[in-house]
Amino acid sequence: MEWFAAPEYWWGRLVFQRLVAAVYLLGFLAAARQFRALLGEHGMLPVPRFLARTSRRQAPSLFRFHYSDRAFAGTAWSGALLAAALLAGAGELVPLWAAMLGWGLLWLLYLSIVNVGQTWYAFGWESLLLEAGLLAAFLGNGEVAPAAPVLWLLRWLLFRVEFGAGMIKIRGDRCWRELTCLRYHHETQPMPGPLSWFFHHLPAPLHKVETAANHVVQLVVPVGLFLPQPVAGVCAVLIVVTQLWLVLSGNFAWLNWLTIALACTVLPLSGGTSAAGPPWYVGVVLAFTLLVLVLSYRPARNLFSHRQVMNRSFDRLHLVNAYGAFGAVNRLRLEVVVQGTADRRVTGRSVWQEYGFHGKPGDPHRMPRQFAPYHLRLDWLMWFAGISPAYARPWFRPFVHRLLAGDRDTLRLLRHNPFPDAPPEYVRALLYRYRFTDWRTLRTTGAWWERTLVREYLPPVRLSDFRPVVRGDPR
Structure with a gap:
């Protein structure tokens, strides 16, 4: 089973899982603090009203069994506590099956919130957290080496995030092709950050360099993720640098940090055990890998479609999704x-x-x-x-x-x-x-x-x- 284990990515798995746990923690905290006004029984878009007009198949959620504001708060705070435990390293202190169940429970709790969140949760990074969070469950813990099939699925996810964003841009607003979009974007983006004013006032030639570099990183570099090392690692570093640039220039919730977390799984840094794991673990991982490959057909076709959609879930469990951002840029x-x-x-x-x-x-x-x-x-x-x-x-x-x-x-x-x-x-x-x-x-x-x-x-x-x-x- 040497082909199954990838001990050289031990540190990449560790960083990835901790970053995903940190994002889960923020997601559950935001849900706990904001839901009553947004989604509560007396909120702007009440969950009970949404549940009454949709079916279980349309929006699977634990809240189908019972909803109350107290139940929602309990779900959000329970998720926050579990995410904090995994962030602190609890997943390394329990048996492999328990760690996988912990990650699976986080996914189920957050899925239950997203699927009743309506327009408040209609963001691509919600699906990205769910997809990456479920993949984290199948990476295992310190008892086993990172599973190679899951590492390849993570690269496939990172490829879709970057390449999907690049394709939606190059097909969309002509300012992306003219290299002028960033003359407007820093000013008109949804929520500028403290440095956005300074980015906006960069000289026009630098804005063109920014845009051209973005095209290279999103349309060319992702292909290199599937090449042998050190090419794949260099491509991952370029993605990390680009994401940190975006962190500095605006507020995009946890999109950039999840993308950085995915890129870390491409960086080879060995450590820990080289064991492939028990047969049941190998079987579960392979079955899950096959499921993801089957479900990848529509997202893969979407990448090359002239009618490409972005931030679309092709299944209600958000297992394999389409991503992208800013196909059009506002001028005002x-x-x-x-x-x-x-x-x-x-x-x-x-x-x-x-x-x-x-x-x-x-x-x-x-x-x-x-x-x-x-x-x-x-x-x-x-x-x-x-x-x-x-x-x-x-x-x-x-x-x-x-x-x-x-x-x-x-x-x-x-x-x-x-x-x-x-x-x-x-x-x-x-x-x-x-x-x-x-x-x-x-x-x-x-x-x-x-x-x-x-x-x-x-x-x-x-x-x-x-x-x-x-x-x-x-x-």
């Missing part, structure tokens, strides 16, 4: 600014005060913050709301309703509530165009952004404009 940044007033009647003299979000741009003088790999789900969806009201139609009015009602769970998602003593009488939303300031403006005024009013996004509404909350279904 449009932000929805939410305001409230305590005036009982709206007039031209009404004083409107702005709600502050943690990550999305608001106050022009506030420097963009670093939140990734933590995921601010409401802030991300607010970016989509600025692109088109259609993206926000299911949840934006329920969000406004909760502001008018002074809902504590919703207000906890915000950085600043301008009405700490009593809810506002009216709430409205305005659409602004945001631009990064230039060097001179930043030095003289301290403003990172300048903004221009585009139009009214939502006219002033008050609590009586909404029907009463019935079983968590405000509209």
Whole structure:
């Protein structure tokens, strides 16, 4: 069974599993802290309502057996505790079968959340965490050497992440082919970070170098992952460097860190045992490998299809998925600014005060913050709301309703509530165009952004404009 064991990747497995456990921990913590306002029984998109209109086959989840906010919280906190234990090395202290069950349970708990998460969980990195997390289970623990078939499946996953992103770009917005997309991207990306302003102001020739390097790393380098060492290892290092560049230039939740974790499994650093493991383990790994290969047909075909889709799960268990990002790049940044007033009647003299979000741009003088790999789900969806009201139609009015009602769970998602003593009488939303300031403006005024009013996004509404909350279904 020498062909089955790959002891030279012992350290790569260790780093990969610890990084995946860390991301799981963040994912479960975000779920525990944010779900009541987003998905709870009285949330914007309540899970019970979603379960009532979908079938078990459409969205398999443990919550099919029973849902309550307490059950959701228990699931999220249990997942966080288990992820923390695996991050601390518990998987190395228990028998092989127990470690595999632990990873499998993490996958099941997070799958149960993702499959009822609706638009709040409709991100490619959710599927990536589930797919990578399940592969972590079959890599084994310190009792056995890393399983070579699973290491190849991890390279196949990394290839799909990178090559899929490259293909969606080269087929999509022509600015990718003209090497000009990064003139806009750093300013218009969903959630800029503290260095995004500086990346935006790089000279135009450097933006072209950035874009060209991105094409090489996403379209050429992934092929090298399947070549012998040291070529495969060099390709993995190039991917890691590119991902760290993305970490510095923006906030993309845990997408970059999971990609780095996958790349680490390509780096040969030996250590530990060279044992292939017991026969049952070999059999389970081979059966799982065959299943993944069969399920890979549609994602593989998608990579080369002229109708390529990105961030699509081809099965409800998120076992093998399609990935990609930014096939089109916005030229303008449009932000929805939410305001409230305590005036009982709206007039031209009404004083409107702005709600502050943690990550999305608001106050022009506030420097963009670093939140990734933590995921601010409401802030991300607010970016989509600025692109088109259609993206926000299911949840934006329920969000406004909760502001008018002074809902504590919703207000906890915000950085600043301008009405700490009593809810506002009216709430409205305005659409602004945001631009990064230039060097001179930043030095003289301290403003990172300048903004221009585009139009009214939502006219002033008050609590009586909404029907009463019935079983968590405000509209």
